[in-house]
Amino acid sequence: MPEIPVAQLDPRHQKLIENARIALDRGNLEYVLEVTAQVLKMQPGCLPVRKLQRVAQMRGLKGRPGGFMGKAISGLSAAPFMFGSAKKDPAKLLEGAEGLLAKDPTNIPALKMLAEAAQGLGLLETVAFSLDAVRELEPTNKANLLALGEAWLAAGKPTEALRTADEILRDRPTDADAQNLMRKASVAQTVDKHKWDSQAGFRDKLRDESQAQALERSAKIVAGDSATSRVLEEALGRVAKEPNNLNHYRGVSQAYRQLGNLEEALAWVRKAREQPSGKADAALDKQETELATAVIEKHMKDAEAAVVAAPGDAAAAAKLAAARKELADFKLNEARRYVERYPNDFPARLNLGQQLVEAGQVDAAIAQFQQAQKGPQVRVAALMGLGRSFKVKRLHDLAVAQFNLAKTDLSTMDDTKKEVLYELGSCLEQMGKPDAAIEEFKAIYSEDIGFRDVADKINAYYTSKG
Secondary structure, three states, X not given: OOOOOHHHOOHHHHHHHHHHHHHHHHOOHHHHHHHHHHHHHHOOXXXXXXXXXXXXXXXXXXXXXXXXXXXXXXXXXXXXXXXXXXXXXHHHHHHHHHHHHHHOOOOHHHHHHHHHHHHHHOOHHHXXXXXXXXXXXXXXXXXXXXXXXXXXXXXXXXXXXXXXXXXXXXXXXXXXXXXXXXXXXXXXXXXXXHOOOOHHHHHHOOOOHHHHHHHHHHHHOOOOHHXXXXXXXXXXXXXXXXXXXXXXHHHHHXXXXXXXXXXXXXXXXXHHHHOOOOOOOHHHHHHHHHHHHHHHHHHHHHHHHHHHHOOOOHHHHHXXXXXXXXXXXXXXXXXXXXXXXXXXXXXXHHHHHHHHHHOOOHHHHHHHHHHHOOOHHHXXXXXXXXXXXXXXXXXXXXXXXXXHHHHHHOOOOOHHHHHHHHHHHHHHHHOOOHHHHHHHHHHHHOOOXXXXXXXXXXXXXXXXXX
């Protein structure tokens, strides 16, 4: 089913829609809703009419008790929209969605149902329209934003897809899914601009079929270096036009990263940090640290390769040792600096504690783990850090207490819990409590006989018991 403009409607329907627009300006919402419902029943692919209907629905909602936001909250749903799951009869699904939205235009499941039905009917811009309506109600719903971006791409609107990717990256600048969406949208925009996808166009310009096939093969490698270079050029152009927009700097940095130029990627993040809004941007701060770490890690890998190539070269070995120390010092200093700036970032405190342990500063690490355990998302990892740190200091009773707390917090026997139980059992072993230790190892053994050396420990225990 094709999507059509108002100009392609029956002349009588065109007149009705013209009258409905006048009625909307005059506040006669009932007439607008009646007319749009009538036209959409005949021509569900006329998106301008659907947009007019939604404007009237939302204006009518504002006049109801509770207002817009009161109704919107009641309709929220975290269920993600899934492309390709349209029902066998999308026309009936569309009818059901329209009925629900007539009662409550902020019903998010109904909007997703509308998108699903439109997908089944091939109304690609209507899919995007429906998901964009969800975005207005749930602006931070990442799953919906990603689906919206894909919908814009499917509808041939790469600029809108780029804008959607920007929305996600504004809050999650390192989000891999959003970055992937931005790359695809940038490539699609470039392809659209140069009309690379016009098969007839470039075939006509070629002398023979073999040349056409060669060019087609080249176009399919659109995600390669040449395409990334074009994406980079466009991102640089956006920076020139809007030098205060941090997302454009992120786009340039990401393109350089795709090209393998980590130094330039880092340089552009630092340029973004120099902007007025970039100085206090925590996400950019993290990204700068990540890239700087990646640059030093690359230098270290180069040094490792040099040692492999010349195993007896003392200078190469010294250079590798220096690179490893530089990386460890940098990670520790950056972790400390970040915690000083964001003292309530518990994952950052966990990271600092881990860096301090590697540096041999166990007491300082303990202080960080004690703070980090206040963060629910890293509590178990912080308790593990504490237990291991106490274990290093041979404070086994304190270590056991931390491992037991971590054990209590974990209900599922996954790899994390197995690790906790193993540490607890090992600590009990060192305290001279083999019977207590074996109970922890047996809990692992009953679920995963191949975990570390628990099988050997079990066998040795029962052998010692005769």
